[in-house]
Amino acid sequence: xxxxxxxxxxxxxxxxxxxxxxxxxxxxxxxxxxxxxxxxxxxxxxxxxxxxxxxxxxxxxxxxxxxxxxxxxxxxxxxxxxxxxxxxxxxxxxxxxxxxxxxxxxxxxxxxxxxxxxxxxxxxxxxxxxxxxxxxxxxxxxxxxxxxxxxxxxxxxxxxxxxxxxxxxxxxxxxxxxxxxxxxxxxxxxxxxxxxxxxxxxxxxxxxxxxxxxxxxxxxxxxxxxxxxxxxxxxxxxxxxxxxxxxxxxxxxxxxxxxxxxxxxxxxxxxxxxxxxxxxxxxxxxxxxxxxxxxxxxxxxxxxxxxxxxxxxxxxxxxxxxxxxxxxxxxxxxxxxxxxxxxxxxxxxxxxxxxxxxxxxxxxxxxxxxxxxx
Amino acid sequence: xxxxxxxxxxxxxxxxxxxxxxxxxxxxxxxxxxxxxxxxxxxxxxxxxxxxxxxxxxxxxxxxxxxxxxxxxxxxxxxxxxxxxxxxxxxxxxxxxxxxxxxxxxxxxxxxxxxxxxxxxxxxxxxxxxxxxxxxxxxxxxxxxxxxxxxxxxxxxxxxxxxxxxxxxxxxxxxxxxxxxxxxxxxxxxxxxxxxxxxxxxxxxxxxxxxxxxxxxxxxxxxxxxxxxxxxxxxxxxxxxxxxxxxxxxxxxxxxxxxxxxxxxxxxxxxxxxxxxxxxxxxxxxxxxxxxxxxxxxxxxxxxxxxxxxxxxxxxxxxxxxxxxxxxxxxxxxxxxxxxxxxxxxxxxxxxxxxxxxxxxxxxxxxxxxxxxx
Numbered sequence: 001x002x003x004x005x006x007x008x009x010x011x012x013x014x015x016x017x018x019x020x021x022x023x024x025x026x027x028x029x030x031x032x033x034x035x036x037x038x039x040x041x042x043x044x045x046x047x048x049x050x051x052x053x054x055x056x057x058x059x060x061x062x063x064x065x066x067x068x069x070x071x072x073x074x075x076x077x078x079x080x081x082x083x084x085x086x087x088x089x090x091x092x093x094x095x096x097x098x099x100x101x102x103x104x105x106x107x108x109x110x111x112x113x114x115x116x117x118x119x120x121x122x123x124x125x126x127x128x129x130x131x132x133x134x135x136x137x138x139x140x141x142x143x144x145x146x147x148x149x150x151x152x153x154x155x156x157x158x159x160x161x162x163x164x165x166x167x168x169x170x171x172x173x174x175x176x177x178x179x180x181x182x183x184x185x186x187x188x189x190x191x192x193x194x195x196x197x198x199x200x201x202x203x204x205x206x207x208x209x210x211x212x213x214x215x216x217x218x219x220x221x222x223x224x225x226x227x228x229x230x231x232x233x234x235x236x237x238x239x240x241x242x243x244x245x246x247x248x249x250x251x252x253x254x255x256x257x258x259x260x261x262x263x264x265x266x267x268x269x270x271x272x273x274x275x276x277x278x279x280x281x282x283x284x285x286x287x288x289x290x291x292x293x294x295x296x297x298x299x300x301x302x303x304x305x306x307x308x309x310x311x312x313x314x315x316x317x318x319x320x321x322x323x324x325x326x327x328x329x330x331x332x333x334x335x336x337x338x339x340x341x342x343x344x345x346x347x348x349x350x351x352x353x354x355x356x357x358x359x360x361x362x363x364x365x366x367x368x369x370x371x372x373x374x
Numbered sequence: 375x376x377x378x379x380x381x382x383x384x385x386x387x388x389x390x391x392x393x394x395x396x397x398x399x400x401x402x403x404x405x406x407x408x409x410x411x412x413x414x415x416x417x418x419x420x421x422x423x424x425x426x427x428x429x430x431x432x433x434x435x436x437x438x439x440x441x442x443x444x445x446x447x448x449x450x451x452x453x454x455x456x457x458x459x460x461x462x463x464x465x466x467x468x469x470x471x472x473x474x475x476x477x478x479x480x481x482x483x484x485x486x487x488x489x490x491x492x493x494x495x496x497x498x499x500x501x502x503x504x505x506x507x508x509x510x511x512x513x514x515x516x517x518x519x520x521x522x523x524x525x526x527x528x529x530x531x532x533x534x535x536x537x538x539x540x541x542x543x544x545x546x547x548x549x550x551x552x553x554x555x556x557x558x559x560x561x562x563x564x565x566x567x568x569x570x571x572x573x574x575x576x577x578x579x580x581x582x583x584x585x586x587x588x589x590x591x592x593x594x595x596x597x598x599x600x601x602x603x604x605x606x607x608x609x610x611x612x613x614x615x616x617x618x619x620x621x622x623x624x625x626x627x628x629x630x631x632x633x634x635x636x637x638x639x640x641x642x643x644x645x646x647x648x649x650x651x652x653x654x655x656x657x658x659x660x661x662x663x664x665x666x667x668x669x670x671x672x673x674x675x676x677x678x679x680x681x682x683x684x685x686x687x688x689x690x691x692x693x694x695x696x697x698x699x700x701x702x703x704x705x706x707x708x709x710x711x712x713x714x715x716x717x718x719x720x721x722x723x724x725x726x727x728x729x730x731x732x733x734x735x736x737x738x739x740x741x742x743x744x745x746x747x748x
Binding site for chain 2: 284288
């Protein structure tokens with residue numbers, strides 16, 4: 001763990017008994033949210049930063065758990081005392097999204113109407129739904145307005161949606177490695193991942209819990225595909241190239257190349273820890289994200305009530321959500337005469353760059369947040 | 375079918391009883407090759423062109439079958455009387471590669487040693503092996519030297535390998551949308567496809583024939599992944615964008631977007647017609663292709679005995695084998711003072727562009743072959 005850690009943290013749980021009507025018209029009568037917080041909320045309750053998570057992360061954003069010291073929060077390099085997101089100034093909040101598999105109500109939770117796990121009946125939850133749920137949590141915690149909402153990738157999409165749906169409740173949005181909507185190719189990758197899961201014979205229409213199995217093969221493949229899109233071609237070549245795991249080609253279907261070994265390892269690890277039903281739903285939330293859709297595709301119109309200031313960040317080698325996609329966001333912000341800083345970071349790592357400890361990137365976030373009043 | 379078709383064609387079969395020792399040290403005692411030819415071999419036997427196929431194609435390169443008039447050869451737009459590869463001048467030969475599933479000996483053939491289908495025991499066959507086998511077929515047909523060997527993608531790799539392994543037997547090589555070797559990302563996509571197939575419960579270690587099943591789910595996913603890499607992001611956006619199949623989002627896991635429908639359709643069609651064992655082996659042949667490997671990575675050294683003239687063609691939007699990869703080939707050719715023409719075609723279609731009827735591309739091939747003496 002790096003210096004300036006928030007140290008040992010404990011996840012908390014908040015119960016909500018007010019029903020939520022989801023964008024897809026399904027209704028969840030009651031639910032709980034797992035969350036963590038670091039730093040202290042000031043007396044004015046004006047120093048809160050919400051960190052939104054991407055596809056496979058959670059509310060465990062920084063620090064470690066007392067009983068799992070190797071389980072470091074996924075954005076620990078960015079968040080902590082003296083770090084770019086400085087927990088000595090800010091109260092930082094991480095929430096496991098509704099539909100998740102790390103403590104918040106999701107497909108593996110008990111559906112109170114049936115007394116059984118939701119499974120395949122758990123509804124599709126969208127970015128808009130998440131913003132609504134996060135806003136409810138903020139209200140419970142007494143936070144009327146966030147100093148900033150921050151996120152990368154799907155997390156960045158949530159930050160953007162906050163400024164559209166809750167313009168009075170967010171002063172700054174840090175939208176990192178995101179896009180205003182998925183391209184056909186982005187959707188295509190998600191669809192292959194979903195097909196791998198739903199066509200796994202152990203999927204059982206999403207009700208695999210009651211069969212005491214997991215659609216492991218499908219999840220592995222989904223994760224392997226994901227990893228290809230997270231890394232740039234160059235980064236993969238630099239890291240693995242055509243290096244063999246052993247010295248010779250095997251002329252069979254065991255592992256020849258190190259990249260194969262890496263993908264299989266990542267696939268296996270993921271299949272051990274992530275819930276397939278959650279994966280399916282999060283990819284749908286990505287596919288559906290398109291705030292301009294109800295404005296005839298006009299993102300500028302969609303953002304007409306936004307009043308937040310923005311930091312938009314992209315990475316040169318990100319081919320999942322390329323800098324071009326971030327510039328579409330910037331254009332809509334500029335056209336609405338909103339304050340926006342935009343940085344295109346020269347980085348070789350691909351989409352994963354938003355999670356990396358890159359000095360230029362981190363200094364940029366530090367400098368931006370230093371100007372944010374609390 | 376377009377004008378200038380070779381018309382109705384018939385596949386032929388050639389039996390070989392001389393064993394072949396494969397690069398991977400396995401041995402096949404006897405085998406047959408399915409092939410087709412169009413045009414007439416001249417008296418000097420000097421006007422033959424070999425067309426090598428890529429991942430999922432076959433010896434059926436041009437024309438139609440009398441009993442399957444919808445089954446048009448895969449490069450029919452390029453090859454025929456008066457077409458760029460003019461069958462009024464050239465004798466054009468297409469061969470189903472060893473290990474294939476369209477008539478040549480492959481995993482679904484009977485292994486004479488056991489009397490059962492080879493299945494999972496069929497060896498991995500490489501690009502070098504294919505060149506050796508194609509050369510044997512040429513000898514049988516009385517062709518000492520090809521006027522040209524032509525191929526796109528994996529077919530282009532075979533054309534290149536011909537000029538390295540059989541420099542006396544090929545006067546021109548047309549190497550289209552190819553690369554001197556796969557990148558880590560290229561291998562990664564292949565590995566995900568293979569994992570989808572081998573982890574399908576109906577794969578049975580490759581011996582699914584005897585269980586009377588097919589690893590259909592795996593093949594579908596393999597093909598869906600393939601299609602993403604064949605098309606450019608822009609081409610996919612132009613063709614499908616975020617268009618919905620029906621008018622509204624469904625908030626379930628049926629098909630929402632047209633791109634999903636397209637991929638599922640392509641996956642299903644492929645799973646109905648292609649053999650999974652062949653797919654596995656062809657992706658391995660791709661991964662293993664690296665003529666420079668035995669020269670310490672020096673492609674120029676690997677090509678030191680080549681004497682062919684070359685036409686190298688790449689397509690601007692091809693992200694599977696980008697123009698940069700073709701330029702690596704050109705560099706090695708130039709460094710060996712070989713005659714090489716190189717064209718980077720402005721085309722939006724991605725890797726699939728090599729199969730398209732693009733006027734600039736086709737006129738280029740026409741002009742090149744018009745200069746080839748017969």
